Amino acid sequence: MTHLPRALAFATAILAAGMLHAGQVRVAVAANMAAPLQKIAADFERATGHEVVPALGSTGRFYAQLRGGAPFEVLLAADDDIPTRLEREGLAVPGSRFTYAVGRLVLWSLDPHGVDPQGNVLKQLPRGKLAIADPRIAPYGAAAMQTLTHLGVLAAWQPALVQGESIGQAFQFVASGNASYGFVALSQVMSDGRIGRGSGWIVPAHYHAPIKQDVVLLNGGRTSAAALAFLEYLKSEPARATLRGFGYDVGRH
Structure with missing residues (x-):
């Protein structure tokens, strides 16, 4: 001792x-x-x-x-x-x-019924704003534009786009209700292996550059x-x- x-x-x-x-x-x-x-x-x-x-x-x-x-x-x-x-x-x-x-891109809405699991909402006439990160400086924003182009709906959604400087700001536009939808990072909305709140469509990886x-x-x-x-x-x-x-x-x- x-x-x-x-x-x-x-x-x-x-x-x-x-x-x-x-x-x-x-x-x-x-x-x-x-x-x-x-x-x-x-x-x-x-x-x-x-x-x-x-x-x-x-x-x-x-x-x-x-x-x-x-x-x-x-x-x-x-x-x-x-x-x-x-x-x-x-x-x-x-x-x-x-x-x-x-990274993986997801189309996300705070509304639990806002985005269907196939992302067909993008093929409908826009209702509300769609937030993306600035594609000139944010890779997730560039991937969002590539996805809209791949689906052939960029022209229809162009007037509804709102840009954040980063994917963080794009997420905030949706989380605050200032945009109905947003292309965000899956990591921002995933919890315990699934989308934690709202609704989302995980964009197929081949719709945009890795x-x-x-x-x-x-x-x-x-x-x-x-x-x-x-x-x-x-x-x-x-x-x-x-x-x-x-x-x-x-x-x-």
Whole structure:
């Protein structure tokens, strides 16, 4: 018993020493990843002691910010094009990029009867607004436009379109009732393996280009232990299981 305080002091010192090495990683995060990242970040912190400091937005907007010197260390993109460009332009670490998820697009309505399981509502005359992310800067927005084109209904729905800067804003248009429908990320509406509220139609993957989502280590994170650990953690089974739970295809690394 006389050695117990000494043992406790030693254990406390070891724990404190470990926390001294913990760091933060500044991550630019595509808006569709908001909910999955919240869980992944919490699990990552418990596993490593490192903290994720996220900023949510559109991948295209982050690209412009990074070219202007924004101090992010990791980019979790909504596509594979921007991370490739960042590598090519010398703003990211060569060879660090990989696909962490493939996203799925869903036509969603807050109305439980608003969207039928086959998406035939798109073949009817528009009733209300249809929200999409800006297709010029948001990959999910580009996929939405490709879907409307594939179905031959773009001209009919064009006057009803409302654009958000990111898929997060497109989702908010529908969630707030300012749009009757929206093309959003499946991860934004999936809960326990199904659409949690409202109604939706999961767009067949061949209706649009694959939404391959890449992560890349930015130059600012080149020497960051936290940033390097975060990239490795994204390859782990716990992280991949979380992504699968939100409707992503995680493929193989």
